[in-house]
Amino acid sequence: MVSKQEILGQKIMKRIHIHNQDDGGIFTFTTGAMGSGKTSVLLSFIDYTLNHHGNEKIFISECYNTPIQSFKLHNKKRCFYFMDGIDFRLRDRNNGFKPFQGEHVEYFSGFQELYEMAKPGVANIVFFGNRLYWMDFIEYVNMFATDWNHFFLEEFSEICPAYQKGELGNHIADFADVLKDCRKNLINIHTNTQQASRIDYRPLLLIMVYIFLPGARERKHLRVAQRAIDNLKSDSNHGNQAYLEMSGEFGLTTFRDIYRPNPLYHVDCYCNNGERVPFIISSFHKSMNMEDKAPISVDFDLMKNG
Numbered sequence: 001m002v003s004k005q006e007i008l009g010q011k012i013m014k015r016i017h018i019h020n021q022d023d024g025g026i027f028t029f030t031t032g033a034m035g036s037g038k039t040s041v042l043l044s045f046i047d048y049t050l051n052h053h054g055n056e057k058i059f060i061s062e063c064y065n066t067p068i069q070s071f072k073l074h075n076k077k078r079c080f081y082f083m084d085g086i087d088f089r090l091r092d093r094n095n096g097f098k099p100f101q102g103e104h105v106e107y108f109s110g111f112q113e114l115y116e117m118a119k120p121g122v123a124n125i126v127f128f129g130n131r132l133y134w135m136d137f138i139e140y141v142n143m144f145a146t147d148w149n150h151f152f153l154e155e156f157s158e159i160c161p162a163y164q165k166g167e168l169g170n171h172i173a174d175f176a177d178v179l180k181d182c183r184k185n186l187i188n189i190h191t192n193t194q195q196a197s198r199i200d201y202r203p204l205l206l207i208m209v210y211i212f213l214p215g216a217r218e219r220k221h222l223r224v225a226q227r228a229i230d231n232l233k234s235d236s237n238h239g240n241q242a243y244l245e246m247s248g249e250f251g252l253t254t255f256r257d258i259y260r261p262n263p264l265y266h267v268d269c270y271c272n273n274g275e276r277v278p279f280i281i282s283s284f285h286k287s288m289n290m291e292d293k294a295p296i297s298v299d300f301d302l303m304k305n306g
């Protein structure tokens with residue numbers, strides 16, 4: 001028998017996956033203990049999008065210096081993009097960190113070029129050399145795209161880190177304003193982190209769907225209680241349970257798609273010290289000509305080396 005909680009869980013999953021112009025885009029956030037399946041939730045959403053929304057663009061932001069998770073996708077459709085001029089290396093962790101050659105990569109020089117190069121129905125895995133740049137790329141897409149777009153952002157705390165002052169703090173505040181528009185501009189954003197407290201509170205406030213996996217910490221202002229989270233069942237063969245909360249309602253689901261590490265691919269991307277440097281790039285706003293919607297040219301040189 002399907003419980004009331006499972007029916008509510010299915011309803012929230014439908015809101016995540018089914019497109020409806022009136023409802024607009026969705027902003028999800030998955031949290032849970034290490035190894036609870038946070039990445040697998042993102043991968044299952046990517047798989048769904050590849051299979052059901054094959055004419056839409058999917059952008060994936062992976063961490064640096066840790067195995068690239070997209071290699072776990074069954075789907076062979078993927079493409080890597082690197083920003084021109086960044087010093088990066090794909091390294092084979094199964095083979096003493098030797099350069100990994102087994103993957104075709106492409107290069108881009110700006111947001112417009114990247115957006116045009118990215119293929120619909122493909123996992124487009126992008127490295128800017130600094131993860132903060134995702135805020136600006138999403139802003140770009142929010143401004144100019146007319147169709148549905150999908151962003152999958154691993155470890156969101158590296159993109160919107162908590163407790164930042166000065167230019168970066170202001171930039172995150174501006175990005176939170178962008179996030180408010182993403183819904184009506186048909187942008188889906190899926191994020192995760194182990195600890196929500198590492199994420200700036202302004203983007204956190206805009207999350208539409210919370211997904212709690214085993215080991216997650218409750219969020220004080222939400223309905224799902226710690227006691228409930230602590231009772232979630234973990235099953236490494238049949239899938240982990242999770243609570244989903246949206247607009248004050250919550251339901252239960254089980255993530256049955258299990259993405260185990262692909263033994264063939266233990267590849268990571270090393271990059272310039274890249275993303276950990278909280279240095280903010282040329283201000284996107286300054287370089288944007290809003291009047292005639294001219295193509296944007298962002299001065300990537302400014303962000304190099306952090």
Ligand SMILES: Nc1ncnc2c1ncn2[C@@H]1O[C@H](COP(=O)(O)OP(=O)(O)O)[C@@H](O)[C@H]1O
Binds near residue numbers: 035237238258
């Ligand atoms: N839905 C699931 N239910 C149970 N086990 C899972 C599930 N998804 C993944 N796993 C197992 O747990 C491991 C860690 O999953 P992962 O998604 O990388 O967790 P996290 O990102 O939270 O650290 C995987 O290698 C896999 O073997």
Ligand SMILES: [Mg+2]
Binds near residue numbers: 038039
């Ligand atoms: Mg993970």
